[in-house]
Amino acid sequence: MKPNAETSGVKLDKYGKTSPGQRFSAHEGWPLCPGASPRRLASLRSEPTTGTVSRELTMTATTAADLGGPTLPQVRRLVTEVPGPRSRALAARRSAAVSAAVGSLMPVYAVAAGGGVVLDVDGNSFIDLGSGIAVTTVGNSAPAVVEAVREQVAAFTHTCFMITPYDGYVAVAEELNAITPGRHEKRSALFNSGAEAVENAVKVARSATRRPAVAVFEHAYHGRTSLTMAMTAKNMPYKNGFGPFAPEIYRAPMS
Numbered sequence: 444m445k446p447n448a449e450t451s452g453v454k455l456d457k458y459g460k461t462s463p464g465q466r467f468s469a470h471e472g473w474p475l476c477p478g479a480s481p482r483r484l485a486s487l488r489s490e491p492t493t494g495t496v497s498r499e500l501t502m503t504a505t506t507a508a509d510l511g512g513p514t515l516p517q518v519r520r521l522v523t524e525v526p527g528p529r530s531r532a533l534a535a536r537r538s539a540a541v542s543a544a545v546g547s548l549m550p551v552y553a554v555a556a557g558g559g560v561v562l563d564v565d566g567n568s569f570i571d572l573g574s575g576i577a578v579t580t581v582g583n584s585a586p587a588v589v590e591a592v593r594e595q596v597a598a599f600t601h602t603c604f605m606i607t608p609y610d611g612y613v614a615v616a617e618e619l620n621a622i623t624p625g626r627h628e629k630r631s632a633l634f635n636s637g638a639e640a641v642e643n644a645v646k647v648a649r650s651a652t653r654r655p656a657v658a659v660f661e662h663a664y665h666g667r668t669s670l671t672m673a674m675t676a677k678n679m680p681y682k683n684g685f686g687p688f689a690p691e692i693y694r695a696p697m698s
C-alpha cells in the first residue's frame with residue numbers, strides 16, 4: 444500500500460490553508476537541518492502507524508508558518524503520487540474560480556517553503572528549482588525577511604508613498620543607489636512589479652531624451668503589460684492574439 448494523503452496528515456480549511464493547532468505529519472527519515480530550533484526538535488516524536496510506512500514522525504505545527512523557513516528539512520521526499528489528492532482537490536477548485544488565462548508549471552499546491560525546499564499540501568517535499576522566479580535568493584522565509592515583514596505590517600500595512608511617505612522607501616532607494624554600478628549621482632523609484640518598473644524606465648527615458656524609440660534585446664522578456672508585451676520578443680505565449688502592439692520598438696542582437 445502506498446502512503447497516501449491520510450498518512451501525510453495536512454488538513455486544509457476552505458481557503459486551502461492549514462488551521463491553528465493541526466498536526467502535520469511527515470514520514471520518518473527527514474534529516475533535520477542544523478538550524479532546527481529546539482522547539483521544533485522537541486515537537487518531533489515517533490508513533491506507530493497502520494500503513495506500509497512503519498513509523499511516522501509527527502510534528503505539531505501551530506500553523507503552516509511553523510513549517511516554513513530554513514528549519515524545513517532540506518530533502519526531496521514524495522509521500523503520495525504527484526499531484527496528490529489534496530493538490531488535485533485544489534486544482535478542481537482552482538479551475539472553477541481562477542481564470543484559465545493564468546497558468547502554473549507545477550501541478551502541486553504549496554503549503555510551506557523553507558531554504559530551497561517547497562512542501563506541498565499532500566506532504567511532498569520538492570527541491571525548489573523555481574525559487575519564486577529567482578526572487579527567493581536568500582531561501583524561502585529567511586528569518587530576517589520574515590522579521591522585517593512582520594515588523595512592517597505590525598506598524599502599518601499601507602499608506603501609499605505618494606500620499607504619506609515613510610522611511611523604508613527612502614532606505615531602499617539609498618541602498619539601490621549604493622549597490623548599482625557607477626559612482627555618479629543617482630535617484631531611484633520603486634514600483635509594484637517588474638513590468639511597471641520597465642514601463643516607468645521608458646517614461647523617464649522618453650521624458651529626459653524627448654526621443655520615443657525603445658531599443659530592446661532580441662529574445663528578451665520584459666513583462667506582460669501593453670508596452671512591455673510589445674518589448675518582449677517571444678510571441679507564444681506572451682503576444683499571440685494580443686495586438687495591436689505599441690510602436691517604436693527596435694530589437695538589437697544580444698550577441
Ligand SMILES: Cc1ncc(COP(=O)(O)O)c(C=O)c1O
Pocket residue numbers: 576635636637638639641664665666667
Ligand atoms: C527581465 C524581466 N523583466 C521584467 C519582468 C516582469 O516582471 P513582473 O512579472 O514583476 O511584472 C520579469 C519577470 O520575470 C523579468 O524577468
